[in-house]
Amino acid sequence: MGSEPREVEKVRERFGDALQDVVYFRGEDTLVVSAEKIAEICRFLRHDPEMAFDFLVDVTGIHYLEREYSYEVIYHLLSLARRRRLRLRTRLGEEGEIDTVTTVWRGADWHEREAYDLVGVRFRGHPDLRRILMPDDYQGHPLRKDFPLEQ
Amino acid sequence: MSPFRGATAEEMEKIPENPLTPETVTINMGPQHPSTHGVLRLVVELDGEVVRKVVPHLGYLHRGMEKIAESMTYHQFIPYTDRLDYLAPLSNNVGFVLAVEKLIGLEVPPRCRAIRVLCCEIARISAHLLWLGTGALDLGAATVFFHTFRERETLYNFIEMITGTRLTTSYPRVGGLARDIPEKLIPQLTQFLETFPATVKEYEDLLTRNNIWLKRTENIGRLSAADAIELGLTGPNLRASGVEYDVRKAFPYSGYEQYKFDIPIGSTGDCYDRYLVRIEEMRQSVAILKQVVSTLPSGPINADDPKVVLPTKRKVLTSMEELIHQFIIVTEGFPAPHGEVYQAIEAPKGELGFYLKSEGDKSPYRMKIRSPSFVSLQAVPLMAEGMMVSDLIAIVASLDPVMGEVDR
Numbered sequence: 001m002g003s004e005p006r007e008v009e010k011v012r013e014r015f016g017d018a019l020q021d022v023v024y025f026r027g028e029d030t031l032v033v034s035a036e037k038i039a040e041i042c043r044f045l046r047h048d049p050e051m052a053f054d055f056l057v058d059v060t061g062i063h064y065l066e067r068e069y070s071y072e073v074i075y076h077l078l079s080l081a082r083r084r085r086l087r088l089r090t091r092l093g094e095e096g097e098i099d100t101v102t103t104v105w106r107g108a109d110w111h112e113r114e115a116y117d118l119v120g121v122r123f124r125g126h127p128d129l130r131r132i133l134m135p136d137d138y139q140g141h142p143l144r145k146d147f148p149l150e151q
Numbered sequence: 152m153s154p155f156r157g158a159t160a161e162e163m164e165k166i167p168e169n170p171l172t173p174e175t176v177t178i179n180m181g182p183q184h185p186s187t188h189g190v191l192r193l194v195v196e197l198d199g200e201v202v203r204k205v206v207p208h209l210g211y212l213h214r215g216m217e218k219i220a221e222s223m224t225y226h227q228f229i230p231y232t233d234r235l236d237y238l239a240p241l242s243n244n245v246g247f248v249l250a251v252e253k254l255i256g257l258e259v260p261p262r263c264r265a266i267r268v269l270c271c272e273i274a275r276i277s278a279h280l281l282w283l284g285t286g287a288l289d290l291g292a293a294t295v296f297f298h299t300f301r302e303r304e305t306l307y308n309f310i311e312m313i314t315g316t317r318l319t320t321s322y323p324r325v326g327g328l329a330r331d332i333p334e335k336l337i338p339q340l341t342q343f344l345e346t347f348p349a350t351v352k353e354y355e356d357l358l359t360r361n362n363i364w365l366k367r368t369e370n371i372g373r374l375s376a377a378d379a380i381e382l383g384l385t386g387p388n389l390r391a392s393g394v395e396y397d398v399r400k401a402f403p404y405s406g407y408e409q410y411k412f413d414i415p416i417g418s419t420g421d422c423y424d425r426y427l428v429r430i431e432e433m434r435q436s437v438a439i440l441k442q443v444v445s446t447l448p449s450g451p452i453n454a455d456d457p458k459v460v461l462p463t464k465r466k467v468l469t470s471m472e473e474l475i476h477q478f479i480i481v482t483e484g485f486p487a488p489h490g491e492v493y494q495a496i497e498a499p500k501g502e503l504g505f506y507l508k509s510e511g512d513k514s515p516y517r518m519k520i521r522s523p524s525f526v527s528l529q530a531v532p533l534m535a536e537g538m539m540v541s542d543l544i545a546i547v548a549s550l551d552p553v554m555g556e557v558d559r
Contacts, residue, residue, distance in 0.1 A: 025490040026253050056383055057495075060519040062508060074506070076493055076521070080380065080394065083401045087493065107383035110529045118217070133210040133558060142218055143517070149222075
């Protein structure tokens with residue numbers, strides 16, 4: 001390889017096997033990382049002076065059926081100073097639980113609530129994990145792939 | 152027990168000495184309230200006129216667009232993007248088709264790129280005009296509203312000329328545009344661009360040094376740069392706090408790198424700065440539009456990819472292959488390769504991003520719309536708590552949220 005982006009090198013150096021895969025597609029870099037380390041990796045990427053991903057653009061979830069993983073949680077990061085974007089992707093099992101990153105960026109709050117509301121991913125340690133778009137008494141998570149479309 | 156009996160001695164003891172201080176009242180602002188700009192509901196805890204706590208409740212306009220997208224072809228979804236930020240539908244259209252083009256790896260011709268920039272900037276001015284008019288109306292300045300709607304009408308006439316409709320434009324296509332711009336547009340637009348800066352001056356005469364306006368907006372709803380970044384605000388709301396981030400400059404798309412323009416930034420991040428930033432942005436949009444008009448390339452408007460781009464009517468009627476292509480594209484769509492992309496544009500409200508995850512099908516496996524207004528509203532509690540009710544109105548107005556894209 002040789003010409004890996006600096007982000008990949010640093011995350012690999014620091015977190016080793018927690019970096020499971022790197023995907024390059026259409027000029028965008030995606031790090032597939034282990035779900036257990038997500039908060040730690042985010043904190044590193046945000047506070048390391050060379051990385052400086054100070055801006056969390058978005059957090060979202062995807063639900064899958066009949067795979068070895070049931071959910072993916074996707075984080076879109078941006079470094080304002082370096083004008084660089086980075087995507088983190090983690091895979092979760094059926095339990096669909098992952099540590100919150102509201103401890104790293106406060107702005108993750110509503111994004112995580114939305115991912116919980118629509119996809120059903122639960123964020124451990126989130127200060128206020130309520131539904132945000134659907135009614136409070138709603139049953140189910142509409143963006144799951146097993147959500148019945150016809151009733 | 153009668154509710155009107157006098158208090159017993161025991162109860163009298165429980166009444167605090169100054170009965171006015173600890174009592175708070177919880178009220179609903181919205182979802183039906185003229186100054187919530189749509190169906191935003193804020194549950195506000197008031198101590199007299201002081202806002203102690205604000206809890207935004209969203210979802211009154213939730214239509215499940217992201218779910219709908221999963222069963223639509225990429226072309227079929229374009230009309231849905233009109234209904235995101237419905238004050239700048241052209242801008243959403245462009246953002247979405249750019250995302251799809253990135254996913255399938257399609258380049259569009261220079262003329263198409265320039266026309267898309269033209270559309271985006273017309274949309275920006277029109278959206279900012281609406282914000283200015285209604286925002287001022289919220290604070291009691293009714294005159295401005297009539298002035299801004301005069302120019303907005305002209306812009307809507309341009310939009311009608313270009314797209315055939317005023318509100319639900321659905322003008323760009325994956326790989327191009329629905330049609331070329333009409334010839335009569337350019338002279339009329341040029342004339343508008345000549346006179347518009349003087350009109351902006353008129354709005355400014357009404358507000359910028361207006362004592363009441365200053366009292367209502369200066370030092371109201373201040374947001375520091377650090378807080379704005381922490382919460383993920385974008386667009387004019389972020390720039391008013393002094394952060395120079397504009398997607399058009401940072402990650403140019405559709406040829407924005409060819410045009411010269413400045414990014415206005417504020418210093419204090421109060422309502423007044425957000426006002427000044429948007430006013431200046433309209434002037435910058437005029438500068439961009441003038442450059443687009445004077446350098447508008449000629450040539451085709453659609454990419455040469457018969458599997459994605461609809462053929463012209465003439466070809467459909469004369470060639471069997473083109474007829475088949477038209478039939479397949481309309482009824483089945485085109486498959487996108489495996490992969491995921493995120494494409495952001497600088498919409499009038501801030502960074503509007505489309506995240507597309509494709510599993511190789513003709514519709515996205517998952518689509519996420521990152522809407523700027525959704526994130527902006529997250530800052531309301533931080534900005535409004537401790538302020539007066541009337542300031543809350545100014546704050547919400549200055550953030551310029553549009554519920555269509557908040558709830559999606």
